[in-house]
Amino acid sequence: MVCKNCKMELPVYAGYCPSCGMKVHKPHVHHEIDTTRGPRHEAHARHVDWLFEPVYREIERRLEEPTVDKSELFDTARRIEAEVLKGNEANPGKIVRWLKLYEEVAPDILGLTTTALLGPDVDVTPAVRDAILAFAPEPA
Numbered sequence: 001m002v003c004k005n006c007k008m009e010l011p012v013y014a015g016y017c018p019s020c021g022m023k024v025h026k027p028h029v030h031h032e033i034d035t036t037r038g039p040r041h042e043a044h045a046r047h048v049d050w051l052f053e054p055v056y057r058e059i060e061r062r063l064e065e066p067t068v069d070k071s072e073l074f075d076t077a078r079r080i081e082a083e084v085l086k087g088n089e090a091n092p093g094k095i096v097r098w099l100k101l102y103e104e105v106a107p108d109i110l111g112l113t114t115t116a117l118l119g120p121d122v123d124v125t126p127a128v129r130d131a132i133l134a135f136a137p138e139p140a
């Protein structure tokens with residue numbers, strides 16, 4: 001995505017253009033459009049995007065840390081989302097690896113991510129669900 005004002009290439013998580021300061025209006029779509037097959041799958045993907053909204057928002061808001069790049073956190077969220085959108089072909093091992101990354105460097109993001117993944121109608125496979133539950137806090 002580029003800035004509408006100065007055409008600078010923007011970081012994915014940017015709320016404002018780092019060059020000219022213009023507010024970035026992001027489309028309400030996080031997943032890669034070409035990961036979806038057909039309108040029903042696309043509608044499901046947008047639902048999952050919506051559930052992931054707090055994850056992306058928190059990544060945007062959190063303070064910069066020298067050891068963690070926000071773009072890395074952002075890419076990881078997108079990867080987890082894309083993997084889950086594969087439905088039956090989703091690989092629980094990959095999801096575990098990405099959740100471990102969050103556990104290590106961004107526990108605040110981990111909780112939001114597991115909540116999103118266990119949200120209504122995400123339709124994860126039992127294996128993926130078990131993998132997520134290993135990271136989720138005990139249900140209240």
Ligand SMILES: [Zn+2]
Pocket residue numbers: 003004005006007008017018019020021022
């Ligand atoms: Zn700009």
